[in-house]
Amino acid sequence: MAIWNLLWLYILILYVNNGRMEASHKVYPQFQSLSAVNIRQLHHTAFHFQPPKNWINDPNGPMYYNGIYHIFYQYNPKGAVWGNIVWGHSISKDLINWKELEPAICPSKHFDIDGAWSGSTTILPSNKPIILYTGVDSNGIQTQNYAVPANLSDPYLRKWIKPGNNPLIDPENGVNATAFRDPSTAWWLNGRWRVLVGSERNSRGIAYLYRSRDFIHWTKAKHPFHSAPNTGMWECPDFYPVSLSSKEGLDPSYMGKHVKHVLKVSLDDARYDYYTLGTYLTNDDKYVPDNASVDGWAGLRYDYGNFYASKTFFDPAKRRRILWGWVNESDFTQDDVKKGWAGIQAIPRIVWLDTNQRQLKQWPVEELNTLRGEIVKMSHQKLKKGHHIEIQGITAAQADIDVTFYIPSLDKTEEFNPSWEDAQRLCANKGSKVEGGVGPFGLLTLASKNLEEYTAVFFRVFKTSKKHVVLLCSDARSSSLEDGIYKPSFAGFVDVDLADKKLSLRSLIDHSVVESFGGGGKTCITSRVYPTLAVLDNAHLYAFNNGDETIIVKNLNAWSMNKAKMN
Ligand SMILES: *[C@@H]1O[C@H](CO)[C@@H](O)[C@H](O)[C@H]1NC(C)=O
Ligand SMILES: *[C@@H]1O[C@H](CO)[C@@H](O)[C@H](O)[C@H]1NC(C)=O
Ligand SMILES: *[C@@H]1O[C@H](CO)[C@@H](O)[C@H](O)[C@H]1NC(C)=O
Ligand SMILES: *[C@H]1O[C@@H](CO)[C@H](O)[C@@H](O)[C@@H]1NC(C)=O
Numbered sequence: 001m002a003i004w005n006l007l008w009l010y011i012l013i014l015y016v017n018n019g020r021m022e023a024s025h026k027v028y029p030q031f032q033s034l035s036a037v038n039i040r041q042l043h044h045t046a047f048h049f050q051p052p053k054n055w056i057n058d059p060n061g062p063m064y065y066n067g068i069y070h071i072f073y074q075y076n077p078k079g080a081v082w083g084n085i086v087w088g089h090s091i092s093k094d095l096i097n098w099k100e101l102e103p104a105i106c107p108s109k110h111f112d113i114d115g116a117w118s119g120s121t122t123i124l125p126s127n128k129p130i131i132l133y134t135g136v137d138s139n140g141i142q143t144q145n146y147a148v149p150a151n152l153s154d155p156y157l158r159k160w161i162k163p164g165n166n167p168l169i170d171p172e173n174g175v176n177a178t179a180f181r182d183p184s185t186a187w188w189l190n191g192r193w194r195v196l197v198g199s200e201r202n203s204r205g206i207a208y209l210y211r212s213r214d215f216i217h218w219t220k221a222k223h224p225f226h227s228a229p230n231t232g233m234w235e236c237p238d239f240y241p242v243s244l245s246s247k248e249g250l251d252p253s254y255m256g257k258h259v260k261h262v263l264k265v266s267l268d269d270a271r272y273d274y275y276t277l278g279t280y281l282t283n284d285d286k287y288v289p290d291n292a293s294v295d296g297w298a299g300l301r302y303d304y305g306n307f308y309a310s311k312t313f314f315d316p317a318k319r320r321r322i323l324w325g326w327v328n329e330s331d332f333t334q335d336d337v338k339k340g341w342a343g344i345q346a347i348p349r350i351v352w353l354d355t356n357q358r359q360l361k362q363w364p365v366e367e368l369n370t371l372r373g374e375i376v377k378m379s380h381q382k383l384k385k386g387h388h389i390e391i392q393g394i395t396a397a398q399a400d401i402d403v404t405f406y407i408p409s410l411d412k413t414e415e416f417n418p419s420w421e422d423a424q425r426l427c428a429n430k431g432s433k434v435e436g437g438v439g440p441f442g443l444l445t446l447a448s449k450n451l452e453e454y455t456a457v458f459f460r461v462f463k464t465s466k467k468h469v470v471l472l473c474s475d476a477r478s479s480s481l482e483d484g485i486y487k488p489s490f491a492g493f494v495d496v497d498l499a500d501k502k503l504s505l506r507s508l509i510d511h512s513v514v515e516s517f518g519g520g521g522k523t524c525i526t527s528r529v530y531p532t533l534a535v536l537d538n539a540h541l542y543a544f545n546n547g548d549e550t551i552i553v554k555n556l557n558a559w560s561m562n563k564a565k566m567n
Contacts, residue, residue: 034078034079044341046511048515056342056345057326059071060133061087070157072131073345074088080336085117087106095367101158102159105133112145117133117136119131122215131160132146132195142179142181143168146168148160169210175199179200182236185240186215194285206224206227209221223284233269236273239287240262240312241254241280242277260277266308273310274300275300276293301492304474305525306528311325321352324345335530344513349521350362358495364508373395377558379553381543388545390541396540399560401558403443404554412548413462413463426491428477430460431489432444435548440546441543442456442459442473442505456473456475456544457475457505477489479529494522512530513527513528514529
């Protein structure tokens with residue numbers, strides 16, 4: 001390393017240690033407007049959403065309008081750390097290839113001069129989109145505001161205006177003014193619009209309900225829509241119906257009989273997205289989670305890895321509900337400043353209710369398959385204990401792998417200790433090299449030739465007197481030789497009964513991200529990793545097994561992925 005680089009790094013480290021917190025983002029004023037000179041490509045993704053450079057966080061206001069998908073996002077146009085936040089704006093015809101437009105909303109008025117933060121779009125009758133977003137004034141007071149397209153005939157809706165009657169919703173009546181943000185998409189019921197705003201009071205997480213006849217005059221409902229003690233600030237509430245009988249998505253205002261509702265909140269204290277399934281009691285205008293669906297840290301997550309501030313929208317073109325979520329970096333801030341970018345969005349996923357009605361399922365939108373190139377197949381391949389088999393012939397750093405494992409016998413399954421309820425800790429204790437009965441087996445992604453580096457995505461099966469317990473891990477602990485970066489052993493349980501003795505896994509590998517879908521989308525885990533050896537053409541992919549029971553790779557398809565047209 002040249003002396004200049006060392007000096008540069010040293011200065012960076014000095015500064016980095018001085019970061020302070022704002023809205024849960026570390027703030028580094030000295031980097032906020034430091035434009036990248038050259039974008040480091042080593043860990044740059046090829047098919048995950050990101051702008052050409054700089055920082056992004058929450059996806060905002062996703063929608064489909066007149067044949068075009070829009071995604072907005074919290075964006076720093078000037079640097080690779082959080083700050084100077086505007087609403088970035090990109091459009092697409094297929095959710096995979098994107099074109100960047102000018103920012104849609106920038107701070108300009110007293111009510112948003114210190115922040116144009118997250119929000120949602122609602123499509124009003126006669127096909128008029130409207131954005132609700134949180135503005136932050138110079139005292140840190142948060143209000144809900146609206147913006148509308150300047151010209152509805154512009155097919156891209158490039159320009160958005162903030163009408164003069166903003167803000168629409170002030171934090172009155174005992175609402176915590178510095179914890180009042182992220183308006184949801186609105187829904188229509190019995191002559192009124194309804195919208196949720198996230199908040200916190202004495203550590204109780206709250207989704208406030210507001211109602212309006214005209215979308216302009218809003219009144220706070222007497223009771224919160226839902227709240228839960230000791231869960232801290234609820235960011236980015238998202239509320240929507242799911243069908244009991246089909247994978248089809250539903251319009252947010254759909255109130256038919258054969259539905260359940262989903263309430264998702266982003267727990268600021270945990271920095272993960274949690275959801276419950278429940279019932280919308282329309283007479284009381286309240287949401288009640290099912291008994292089996294718990295609020296807070298012990299609840300269900302969309303993704304058991306890096307995935308936050310997500311938002312869904314209904315896509316009327318293909319009648320599906322699509323989920324966007326922010327995947328942050330796990331490297332050091334000084335790495336982000338050097339590479340000139342930070343933050344990606346996960347691949348958009350369809351969400352629907354599992355037939356067991358206890359959880360949602362997710363799967364990458366089918367449009368992703370258009371990027372698939374060369375394919376390598378494997379079937380009926382035995383994986384004996386201690387073996388790993390290379391999957392050759394694809395670009396392993398940029399790939400889509402879909403595999404079904406078959407477990408010939410469950411006789412050797414290890415006992416599950418009921419105290420092992422923390423999946424991430426269990427995965428840390430029983431990593432990919434810790435021999436078991438059935439498993440660990442799965443994939444070694446972004447692996448170097450001699451396995452100095454790899455991100456293991458694998459299953460491990462346990463049993464109790466009543467059932468099997470399946471653990472899915474995405475373990476980043478060996479992902480990089482670089483010391484000190486965040487390399488967690490992310491994990492979640494997969495709610496399957498194993499009657500057919502099959503477990504499926506799909507992993508999207510994209511240079512510094514491994515996004516995995518276990519059990520057909522029952523358990524999803526996204527890891528960010530920064531290999532030093534397993535990069536570009538030096539990355540390898542293996543299937544492995546370290547359990548006593550031989551596992552069969554029943555069916556494996558692996559595709560090289562092409563680059564998306566990305567902004
Ligand atoms: C609105 O957009 C249409 C289509 O791009 C364009 O022809 C028209 O001139 C625009 N109107 C204004 C007032 O900018
Ligand atoms: C209000 O929100 C702030 C965060 O902005 C939090 O620190 C404070 O504890 C909240 N006040 C109450 C009464 O909950
Ligand atoms: C849920 O729990 C409540 C309170 O314990 C009980 O009254 C109710 O019957 C339960 N509902 C279901 C569907 O089990
Ligand atoms: C993503 O980065 C890691 C490592 O710095 C943090 O631990 C997470 O809290 C963070 N996630 C979010 C949502 O900010």
